[in-house]
Amino acid sequence: MVRVNIRYFAVLRERRGLSEEQIETSAATIGECVNQLVVEHRLGLPVSLIRVAIGTDFADESTPVQEGMQLLLIPPVAGG
Amino acid sequence: MSFILSFEPLALEPREHAEAGGFVSFEGKVRNHAQGRSVILLEYEAYPEMATAQGNELVEEAMERFGLLDARVAHRLGTLNIGDTAVVVQAAAAHRREAFEACEWIMDQIKWRVPIWKRETYADGVSEWVHAGSAPAEPHSDQIRFERQMRLPQVGDVGQTNLQNARVLLVGVGGLAAGSLPPLVGAGIGAIGLVDADLVELSNLHRQTLFASSDAGRQKVERAAAFAKRLRPAIEVETHFEALSETNATRLVDSFDWVLDGTDSLDTKFLLNEVCRKLGKPLVTASVHQFEGQIMTILPDGPCLQCLFPEVPPDHCVGTCATSGVLGVVPGILGAMQANEVIKGILGLPTLDRQLALVDLLTLDVTRLERIFNPKCPICSGSERSSALEWDLQHLPTFDFDLIDIREIDEQPNLKRPHQRIPMTSCYEQTFVRPTVFVCATGRRSFRLAANLRAAGNRHVFSLLDGLCNPALK
Numbered sequence: 030m031v032r033v034n035i036r037y038f039a040v041l042r043e044r045r046g047l048s049e050e051q052i053e054t055s056a057a058t059i060g061e062c063v064n065q066l067v068v069e070h071r072l073g074l075p076v077s078l079i080r081v082a083i084g085t086d087f088a089d090e091s092t093p094v095q096e097g098m099q100l101l102l103i104p105p106v107a108g109g
Numbered sequence: 110m111s112f113i114l115s116f117e118p119l120a121l122e123p124r125e126h127a128e129a130g131g132f133v134s135f136e137g138k139v140r141n142h143a144q145g146r147s148v149i150l151l152e153y154e155a156y157p158e159m160a161t162a163q164g165n166e167l168v169e170e171a172m173e174r175f176g177l178l179d180a181r182v183a184h185r186l187g188t189l190n191i192g193d194t195a196v197v198v199q200a201a202a203a204h205r206r207e208a209f210e211a212c213e214w215i216m217d218q219i220k221w222r223v224p225i226w227k228r229e230t231y232a233d234g235v236s237e238w239v240h241a242g243s244a245p246a247e248p249h250s251d252q253i254r255f256e257r258q259m260r261l262p263q264v265g266d267v268g269q270t271n272l273q274n275a276r277v278l279l280v281g282v283g284g285l286a287a288g289s290l291p292p293l294v295g296a297g298i299g300a301i302g303l304v305d306a307d308l309v310e311l312s313n314l315h316r317q318t319l320f321a322s323s324d325a326g327r328q329k330v331e332r333a334a335a336f337a338k339r340l341r342p343a344i345e346v347e348t349h350f351e352a353l354s355e356t357n358a359t360r361l362v363d364s365f366d367w368v369l370d371g372t373d374s375l376d377t378k379f380l381l382n383e384v385c386r387k388l389g390k391p392l393v394t395a396s397v398h399q400f401e402g403q404i405m406t407i408l409p410d411g412p413c414l415q416c417l418f419p420e421v422p423p424d425h426c427v428g429t430c431a432t433s434g435v436l437g438v439v440p441g442i443l444g445a446m447q448a449n450e451v452i453k454g455i456l457g458l459p460t461l462d463r464q465l466a467l468v469d470l471l472t473l474d475v476t477r478l479e480r481i482f483n484p485k486c487p488i489c490s491g492s493e494r495s496s497a498l499e500w501d502l503q504h505l506p507t508f509d510f511d512l513i514d515i516r517e518i519d520e521q522p523n524l525k526r527p528h529q530r531i532p533m534t535s536c537y538e539q540t541f542v543r544p545t546v547f548v549c550a551t552g553r554r555s556f557r558l559a560a561n562l563r564a565a566g567n568r569h570v571f572s573l574l575d576g577l578c579n580p581a582l583k
Contacts, residue, residue, distance in 0.1 A: 107396055
């Protein structure tokens with residue numbers, strides 16, 4: 030198990046009900062990690078529609094999860 | 110003659126129209142004060158040939174624009190006293206709203222377009238010629254208007270000229286446009302295009318502050334154009350009271366230099382991204398959700414919106430202002446940031462090209478992320494949709510399948526083959542057990558639908574390449 034920081038944006042923040050949290054995960058990749066969060070918290074979007082950034086760079090979902098990572102979960106936003 | 114100039118007191122009798130449900134007659138009066146000074150006398154002078162020609166032209170325009178049955182204008186010339194009638198505008202229409210709107214529109218247009226001047230004589234004996242309408246279009250007035258920004262070394266004469274030569278299209282005239290339009294007009298952008306098919310609603314007004322309460326029920330594009338003209342009468346404004354669609358997008362975007370996406374639909378945002386990419390137009394796109402927003406500047410040579418989100422998300426999946434709520438000031442700020450991006454882009458200053466800014470207005474955190482080209486982007490990867498994705502069918506399949514026309518119910522013509530009609534939005538709520546081929550006008554919507562349903566785990570859905578144009582349907 031590793032500890033990872035998660036930051037939620039837009040509709041994900043709304044559905045999760047918070048902006049930021051630290052989680053413990055057994056996921057091997059960040060894609061798996063995001064999928065677990067989507068299922069557990071019913072975030073209502075498939076992983077394929079959520080972009081993940083580590084720090085200030087977008088990352089591929091196959092990137093291995095590492096202790097202390099800061100993951101940003103960014104969904105599309107529609108409102109105008 | 111619909112436009113009359115007269116040295117005599119005005120007397121315009123209404124003409125009878127059996128079909129008219131509304132007749133509005135407006136009288137403009139000489140009042141005893143102007144800009145804080147006490148007025149005792151007014152004198153009107155015109156360049157009569159031109160004033161009559163312009164006046165008749167704008168009355169005809171009003172007839173067409175508002176579908177009037179009749180419209181007439183009489184304008185006084187010569188010396189008038191306090192309380193005299195200076196102008197009469199009459200409009201008859203089937204319904205009262207058009208008659209009211211037409212009268213106001215005609216009055217505004219007279220002030221902007223018709224060469225009539227007035228000389229005000231004040232209580233202190235001084236008199237001055239003033240243009241009957243807004244500021245006169247004298248060349249040196251621009252010098253004064255833009256003085257404070259031209260002082261910036263990054264603007265100067267050259268930058269100001271570039272701004273005044275620029276044509277900017279606003280797609281969506283709502284909360285974001287309420288933030289972007291005033292600073293764009295104020296900065297001296299030469300021409301603005303406005304695209305929106307909506308009417309002003311009361312629930313818009315907390316964030317769409319271009320509009321007044323009395324604008325409820327009127328076209329957003331027309332009211333926004335009036336706002337722009339009030340701020341800077343010399344600006345050129347083009348209004349399109351229609352929604353951006355696959356059919357009109359290229360035509361609407363083509364004559365502009367910059368495009369601002371102020372829509373609230375993911376479908377339109379991705380369509381605009383594709384069209385701007387095809388036409389090589391820079392696009393500034395922004396969206397808001399509750400207390401936060403996203404903004405990016407997409408230049409023709411940089412990564413696009415679909416590099417960020419390769420799969421076009423269905424519209425209902427991420428919440429809207431109507432379902433999730435939004436603080437009114439949020440789109441205002443993001444819209445102002447869009448205007449800032451366009452102005453910087455025109456001036457050759459750094460923009461959010463290749464970046465995505467996430468703006469949190471609860472904490473005032475701005476997170477900037479580097480956007481990169483994505484090999485999965487169907488637009489930028491260079492691969493044709495048909496070869497890249499197996500479910501974009503070149504022909505109707507040989508196996509047993511259901512054919513579903515996903516266009517809106519009123520779209521013509523009907524397919525000649527047996528089929529069902531289920532509009533795209535309803536398809537998302539259905540489960541397709543049998544192999545299913547979707548068809549739309551061009552193959553674009555059906556492709557997105559199939560792609561999204563596949564992403565959601567449905568393996569038996571297909572899109573017919575080129576839609577109705579596919580030879581298999583002829």
